[in-house]
Amino acid sequence: GLAARRTALLKELGREIGSKTYVKNIDISDPVPAQKLLRELLDEMGGADLIVINSGISVTNRDFRAEPELETIAVNVSGFAAMMNVAVNYFLEKGNGHITGISSIAGIRGAAPSPAYNASKAFVSNYMEGMRQKLSKTSISVSDIRPGFIDTPLIEGHEWAFWTVTADVAAAQIYGAIRKKKKIAYVPRRWYFIAQLLKILPEFLYHWGYNRIVRGQEGGKDGK
Secondary structure, three states: OEEEOOOHHHHHHHHHHOOOOOEEEOOOOOHHHHHHHHHHHHHHHOOOOEEEEOOOOOOOOOOOOHHHHHHHHHHHHHHHHHHHHHHHHHHHHHOOEEEEEEOOHHHOOOOOOOHHHHHHHHHHHHHHHHHHHHOOOOOEEEEEEEEOOEOOHHHOOOOOOOOOEOHHHHHHHHHHHHHOOOOEEEEOOOHHHHHHHHHHOOHHHHHHHHHHHHHHHHHHHHOO
């Protein structure tokens, strides 16, 4: 089963997969209809053992306008929680299952270019940890996948992005983590070590590093 706001690429993916696929147009920025549509998709498929929730938009908001912040929260927070609610209740009825949510390395600390995006990904990781605890006495697994920088249009123009991996490499590592039902997985794996450092780094050092790496690169670009 494949679902997204724009379904053209999903239909193309379905043709590449070869086996029968079910495609549903779901806009999670409107959570109540989205919940109904996800449940319809599950019924049309005849059931599922795994639900992957990858709800994420990122808007650079240097002028701190309200619209990008609210849109990001609507999709990445409210939309994610709505899909998670359907997935949890479906697997509780079924008796078992596996839920995988895609958060981000960005959820570890805040960042100036898009405060709402980083905060929304922190919500996703925290929310999944809470659900993992809530479901600990059931046969439902919850995995939190935390990607770093993936070579997609989303990071175009970000010269400071490092440890970038191709979409194929990321997909292979995500697939492996899902197969193993890992509670938390960083993609690529080496981000685990940076994540542990970021968690304990004092704010003044974090801001110093950010200014040196990110703003330094942006300044160099602007000066060309």
